[in-house]
Amino acid sequence: MKKKLIGGIAAAAALALAMTGCAGGGGGGDDELITVGFAQTGSESGWRSANTESMKAAFSEENGFELVFNAADNKIEAQIAAVRSFINQGVDAIVIAPIVEDGWDDVLTEAKEAGIPVILEDRTVTASDDLYAAWVGLDFRNEGVMAGQWAAETFGDTPTNLVVLEGTTGSAPANDRAEGFAEAIEGTAITTLDSQTGNFTRADGKTVMEGFLQKYGDTIDLVYAHNDDMALGAIDAIEAAGLVPGTDIQIVSIDAVKDGMLALIDGKINFIVECNPLLGDLAAGLVKDVLAGKDVEKKIYVEDQSFTPEQAAEVIDERLY
Numbered sequence: 001m002k003k004k005l006i007g008g009i010a011a012a013a014a015l016a017l018a019m020t021g022c023a024g025g026g027g028g029g030d031d032e033l034i035t036v037g038f039a040q041t042g043s044e045s046g047w048r049s050a051n052t053e054s055m056k057a058a059f060s061e062e063n064g065f066e067l068v069f070n071a072a073d074n075k076i077e078a079q080i081a082a083v084r085s086f087i088n089q090g091v092d093a094i095v096i097a098p099i100v101e102d103g104w105d106d107v108l109t110e111a112k113e114a115g116i117p118v119i120l121e122d123r124t125v126t127a128s129d130d131l132y133a134a135w136v137g138l139d140f141r142n143e144g145v146m147a148g149q150w151a152a153e154t155f156g157d158t159p160t161n162l163v164v165l166e167g168t169t170g171s172a173p174a175n176d177r178a179e180g181f182a183e184a185i186e187g188t189a190i191t192t193l194d195s196q197t198g199n200f201t202r203a204d205g206k207t208v209m210e211g212f213l214q215k216y217g218d219t220i221d222l223v224y225a226h227n228d229d230m231a232l233g234a235i236d237a238i239e240a241a242g243l244v245p246g247t248d249i250q251i252v253s254i255d256a257v258k259d260g261m262l263a264l265i266d267g268k269i270n271f272i273v274e275c276n277p278l279l280g281d282l283a284a285g286l287v288k289d290v291l292a293g294k295d296v297e298k299k300i301y302v303e304d305q306s307f308t309p310e311q312a313a314e315v316i317d318e319r320l321y
């Protein structure tokens with residue numbers, strides 16, 4: 001499977017403009033608006049808010065779109081029902097950030113039979129890739145590898161007790177970040193004491209971490225959080241237990257949203273791998289190209305980077321989210 005790698009969001013935006021012939025602003029093409037149904041996961045995290053903002057800005061009327069937006073509150077059935085409703089409305093195209101990987105074959109087949117192209121953004125699905133026109137997002141597995149490599153380099157052969165705050169059960173980022181991290185720490189002295197979902201939310205991350213602290217106390221050396229919001233919840237629990245996050249218990253996380261980066265600069269998180277949420281321009285470009293009958297890459301990856309506290313301090317003021 002060919003895959004296109006895009007470096008940084010500026011390059012991604014430029015590519016999106018080029019793909020849509022929108023360079024220099026405006027929607028290009030005739031005056032009629034393109035009606036797009038967008039099925040978002042919900043509003044579970046700071047990352048999701050930034051992603052929604054990016055998508056709404058890109059699928060604007062001035063860019064030639066009429067956006068029908070649905071946020072499914074992280075409920076899989078509600079998200080599938082939203083896609084069905086877009087099909088019944090006869091939208092021109094559907095964009096989905098699928099909450100989980102499985103269970104999409106039927107409704108994607110219905111969209112295909114209705115002649116409505118589907119673009120996936122952010123998360124992926126296990127359904128056959130002839131059921132969607134393209135996917136744009138991040139390499140979650142590599143994000144897990146990057147986080148695991150930091151842990152392996154930092155703790156290496158020192159016996160280390162790890163607990164994991166997993167993302168939404170069944171979601172591509174949770175599955176892939178777990179896999180990548182496990183591969184990267186293989187052969188080290190890092191032992192996983194426990195691993196549980198915190199649903200990518202700060203509240204659940206705190207609750208799960210409270211449980212880990214009750215069960216394992218200060219024998220915990222390291223937390224791997226699949227996103228910053230759960231890492232921030234873990235910080236709340238660690239501090240409530242009278243321990244020092246980033247020192248007594250180190251934390252490695254993924255996303256690099258503003259609040260996560262500030263905690264990193266404060267030394268409460270030790271390392272963050274970025275997962276860029278600003279996918280709106282790319283998704284909008286793909287919709288226009290697919291509707292124009294152009295050939296598009298099936299998978300478009302936006303490159304990620306990582307940050308130490310010092311690196312975060314250098315860039316915090318210029319970051320877009």
Ligand code: GZL
Pocket residue numbers: 044045046047048122123138173200226227228229254255275
């Ligand atoms: C990753 C995205 C994940 C983020 C979380 O691309 O799907 O969902 O890592 C968000 O913060 O809730």
